[in-house]
Amino acid sequence: MRGLIFMALAAATPAALLAQATGPSTASSDVMPEPFDQSVADEAVSVLATKLEDNFVFPETGKAYAAMLRTNLAAGKYSDFPDAKTFAEAVTADLQAIQKDGHLKVHVVPPEARAGPEGESQAATSGPVGPQQSTNTISKSGWIAEGVAYIRFEAFFGTEATMAALRSFIDEHRGAKSLIIDIRTHRGGGLDEMDLLFPQLFDAPTGLVMMDTRASVAEAAGDAPLEASLHRVDAPAGIVxxxxxxxxxxNGAFQQSAIYLLTAKRSASAAEHLALALKRTGRATLIGETTRGAGNYGSMEPLDAGFNFAAFIPFGRTFDPDTGEGWEGVGIEPNIPVSADQALGEALRLSGVGEPAEAALSAMK
Incomplete structure (x- = not known):
């Protein structure tokens, strides 16, 4: 299972739900905004309150969100807006005022994504904004200098094209002196790419991070398969x-390589999972900026029968087993703090390459 947004909650598993809550693509400025319909908005707020109360990663916070939404709904706060987008933004702001969460957001679903040929919501099955399997989210890769391999990910969506490209990259760059992994523009996803890459980096069995899922969500998922890299361990009541x-x-391809991970303020969600796993195990040197701080994973959920609105509901968190702390709201600090645009140059310098980053990228094979 992959970390695509708009995944049905009943099929949710921790590995599948690290997606960054980018939501439906923003409409261009020349597109007429979606009209506001109070009856649909009332339904959306009511459903959102229930979903947060039942499934939000922290039960008490979920109850606080729900109480606020129901109070506002009863007071008529959500009865009049110039358009649907303004309504969604207002509800999101109210939620973030209770407690900030880097994923929790209400979205307007584009009309073309709302219903398939049978009138059924596409989102419940395939995801209206999920990437096609032909989409490769590796935007650049190759030999950036002699003995130095470079790969840049935009997301971890586990598409067939990305996984095939990553396998080829591993085969073609085996034994690199250094490997530079660039996640400066990474917007989230799932575990598939990590689970393909990690065995090539580590030379001994290693625990990476812990993932806690609200028990109600795990129970709803039933027998949905988990990735082999996830192993259930003891947990407090109410948590899986x-x-x-x-x-x-x-003979992993990069087990003897120096690993450098490039980070930026926008590196989020699954990118931060990768960053924490490599930092806490000491397997990579993080170079760049503190990451965004979107640490609670979940799924995109429909909020009304017509699928006019959806919300990303965080129902789990990833954390460092050594400290018990995640990165929600604080991000992950690099080992070597520099501006994002200087990170590649620093990684090249540490790899013994004197060439400027821009020149190395343009000449990359």
Missing amino acids: RHEHRVVPAE
């Missing part, structure tokens, strides 16, 4: 906990 582990590949 998994350890994300790596088992090394035999």
Whole structure:
């Protein structure tokens, strides 16, 4: 299962739901805004309150969100807006005023994504804004200098094209002196790419991070398959906990390589999962900026029968087992703090490359 947004809650698993809540693509400025319909808005707020109360990662916060929404609804606060987008933004602002969460947001679903040929919401099955399997989210890769491999990810959506490209990259750059992984523009996703890459980086079985899922969500998922890299461990009541582990590949491609991970303020969600796993195990040097701080994973959920609105509902968190702390709201600090645009140059310098970053990228094979 992959971390695509708009995944049905009943099919949710921790590995599948690290998606960054980018939501439906923003309409261009020349497109007429969606009209506001109070009856649909009232339904959306009511459904959102229930979903947050039942499934938000922190039960008490979920109750606080729900109480606020129901109070505002009863007071008529959500009865009149110039358009649907303004309504969604107002509800989101009210939620963030209770407690900030880097994923929690209400979205307007584009009309073309609302219903399939049978009138059924596409989002419940395939996801209206999910990437096509032909989409490759590796935007650049190759030899950036002699013995130095470079790969830049825009997301971890686990598409067939991305996984095939990553396998080819591993095969073609085996034994690199240094590997530079660039997640400066990474917008989230799932575990598929990580689970393909990690065995090539580690030379011993290693526990990476912990993932806690609200028990109500895990129970709703039923027998939905989990990735083999997730191992259930003991947890407090109301929580289902998994350890994300790596088992090394035999003669892994980069087990002897120096690893550099480039980060930026916009690196979020699954990118931060990667950053924490590599930092806490000491397997990579993080170079760049503190990441965004979107640490609670979840799924995009429809809020009304016509699927006019959806919200990303965070129902789990990933955290460092050594400290018990995640990165929600604070991000992950790099080992070497520099501006994002200087991060590649610093990684090249540490790799023994004197060439400027821009020149190295343009000449990359």
